[in-house]
Amino acid sequence: MLVFLIRSASRLNRFTSLQFIRLQSVPSLAHFTPYFSDSGSEDPNSTWRNVVNITYCSENDNHLELNSRGVVQILQNMKLEPISALSFFNNLREKGFRHDTRSYLAMIKVLCYWRMDRKLDCLFTDIINLKGENLCFEVSELLDAMAEELKADGPSSLLRAFDALIKSYASLEMFDEAIDTLFAIRRRGVGPCLLSCNFLMNRLVVHGKVDTAVAIYRQLKNIGVEPNIYTYGIAVKAYCRMGSLEEAAEVFLEMEEAGVVPNCYTYTAYLEGLCRHGQSDLAYEFLRAWDAKAVPVDAYAYTTVIQGFVSEKKLKDAEMLLLDMEEHRVAPNEFCYHTLIQGYCDSGDIVRALAIHNEMVLKGIRTNCSILSLILQCLSLKGMYSEAINQFGNFKKLGIFLDEVIHNVAIDALCKLGKFDDAKRLFDEMKNKKLLPDIVHYTTLINGHCLKGNIFDAELLFEEMKTSGLRADIITYNVLAGGLSRNGLLDKVFSLLDTMKEQGLTPSSVTHNMIIEGLCSARRVKEAETYFMNLGEKNIENYSSMVNGYCKSSKAIKGLELFCRLFSQGVLISRNSCAKLIKSLCSEGENEGAIRVLEVMLSTDDVPNRTMYIKLIAALCSAGDMKNAQWAFDQMIGRGLTPDVVIYTIMMNGYCQVNLLQEAFALFGDMKKRHISPDIITHTVFVDGHCKKILKTARSKKGLEGNKMVKQVASNFLREMKEMKLKPDVICYTALIDSQCKSENLQEAVSLFNELIEQGLLPDTAAYTALISGYCKQGNVDKALTLVDEMTSNGIQPDNRTMLTLYHGFKDS
Secondary structure (H helix, E strand, O other): OHHHHHHHOOOOOOOOOOOOEEEEOOOOHHHOOOOOOOOOOOOHHHHHHHHHHHHHHOOOOOEEEEOHHHHHHHHHHOOOOHHHHHHHHHHHHHOOOOOOHHHHHHHHHHHHHOOOHHHHHHHHHHHHHOOHHHOOOOHHHHHHHHHHHHHHHOOOOOHHHHHHHHHHHHHOOOHHHHHHHHHHHHHOOOOOOHHHHHHHHHHHHHOOOHHHHHHHHHHOHHHOOOOOHHHHHHHHHHHHHHOOHHHHHHHHHHHHHHOOOOOHHHHHHHHHHHHHOOOHHHHHHHHHHHHHOOOOOOHHHHHHHHHHHHHOOOHHHHHHHHHHHHHOOOOOOHHHHHHHHHHHHHOOOHHHHHHHHHHHHHOOOOOOHHHHHHHHHHHHHOOOHHHHHHHHHHHHHOOOOOOHHHHHHHHHHHHHOOOHHHHHHHHHHHHHOOOOOOHHHHHHHHHHHHHHOOHHHHHHHHHHHHHOOOOOOHHHHHHHHHHHHHOOOHHHHHHHHHHHHHOOOOOOHHHHHHHHHHHHHOOOHHHHHHHHHHOOOOOHHHHHHHHHHHHHOOOHHHHHHHHHHHHHOOOOOOHHHHHHHHHHHHHOOOHHHHHHHHHHHHOOOOOOOHHHHHHHHHHHHHOOOHHHHHHHHHHHHHOOOOOOHHHHHHHHHHHHHOOOHHHHHHHHHHHHHOOOOOOHHHHHHHHHHHHHHHHHHHHHHOOOHHHHHHHHHHHHHHHHHHHOOOOOOHHHHHHHHHHHHHOOOHHHHHHHHHHHHHOOOOOOHHHHHHHHHHHHHOOOHHHHHHHHHHHHHOOOOOOHHHHHHHHHHHHHO
């Protein structure tokens, strides 16, 4: 009957039906069918294909009218050709045919039969996305039709369709609809597939809806679904994301009761949770217990705990775990090393970062651009620009791909070194390698020229950037505005601001601040003040910048006046600006003003931090104002900030410089009471001060006993350092050599000088000068001259102090 209807379609203008459509210029079914059959074939399907083909290929008819029932029958007959059936289905829809629940159900059954899950997912996604007139039924109606079909036919491949619908909702982040569908199919007597439940739970966790994921997990057994190993893993991950670590641990007990053995996925999910919540030590213990159960532990699990230690700044523990990993025959990969190298770079320990990187390469693990970028950025942040360039050159020789980011770091380092020709050469080399420079690269070069004062070159680059089709952003404009201001080019600054506005960019607070501070750096304070006053509504950052500008132009008193005026109006500038003001006031000898700033901060909620106290105490000690330095030190302790080895060393050195040695010794004793271990610098300051005290006492008594005591102090000092496993540096040896020379223990000084060289250290100008002073004091000017020649041959230039020492040596001899 169907064949007869289709054969008759070319002669009929219309089917009598509830729904029909006129299809204009319908293409041949050969477009859908991969092969053709002989019309004489006895295969009914072949006959059907040929008849439909003839109908669609008709040159005399340019239209065909079909109803939903006809489409369903065609799809049923195309069951053995799913790709052709889907193409036919989609083509009808593109031509304007409105499929109903019956035609959709027919297409769904074909896809389910052939297990074409991805096609099925796409079909449901299209149904969900179709709205209004494009879809003539509700999704719930299709769900009802699917349920009725399943009841009629019994268990079949159609079960896939229910799971596909849930997955489609979840993929579109329509979680409420996905959950409604999950329980709706249960009410229709259809049990959901565990796979779709896992998919839905995992998507909920990924999108931060962990409470909902846990709720579904708790309901699974009620809807007849038994969790599997992946379900438990997702539940563990969800609880960990919530911070419910105890509940996550309980899931393992539930697994044990269900007879499910945890695998790598579930264990790793728990490890991630522990590390995420700062319990990396517990994660490590869990990892060891996991390994003891003979369950395979992969590199990802180790990397997770290493990352946890790194995030908690426990870098030594992370490094030990890397060794532990190798002992358990789990090969570390680049991700493990990347994590550890990043940790050391973030902490500023570039020496250890480079050592670990070398270790990685020696083990045959290929480095990558991401790791190398970390190393170069760390070197640049520490001001080690030459080393950054050297490393960049080494990386190039290794033939490793270096991306735009790492090139930008190298270009910036060259600019900081003032090597603009090399920077531009590398910039052009990057372009030749088909690495397209972006706004960041141009901004880096422009900033380099501005810092050097090459404004003309900076402006040329700015124009080149615009010519290349790149549109300058607010950062580029700020950099150029700052450079123009630092060179006092106020007219060009205003012109640049006009250009910004023409480009639709509004000057930000940062823009104004860079102009203010730039003008002050150029000693154009009056212009900076005028610009500042002409700003409309000013914010804290603008006021802070004006104070910073005064500090840069050595007008800290004016900065203090503005600071006090603002404070009287209830406005307190930024903490960073306060620190700069304190430092500038101290450097200009205005210590009382610096104390006033600190007192103001102490009277507010913006309490100074440890860094600010260090800066203030260091500035006061450098100025020799130990009274106020001690006051600031006591204030810091009173605020609950425990002094560290740096602050103690600064204070001790300050007291030694003003010959208040008793106070320095008291601080050293206090330091030990607090169980703060002195470092190499602290020991150097202490022994230098101790020796000076001995010599001062000996000179007052006009005796030689002091010389012997200095010799003994040096010996005890070196022995104590060795016991503490501290290696003396050049500065430390220089202080000891100087003290021995002053106490006329020249032979001991020479021994210390030789020991310095034996330790692989290179004597500097100060070390040589100290020993030269000893020889001159004994009248051995010839030996002193020999040392000067040795200095020069080693590439160490004598300074003024060296020459002055020699002068006095010749004079006295």
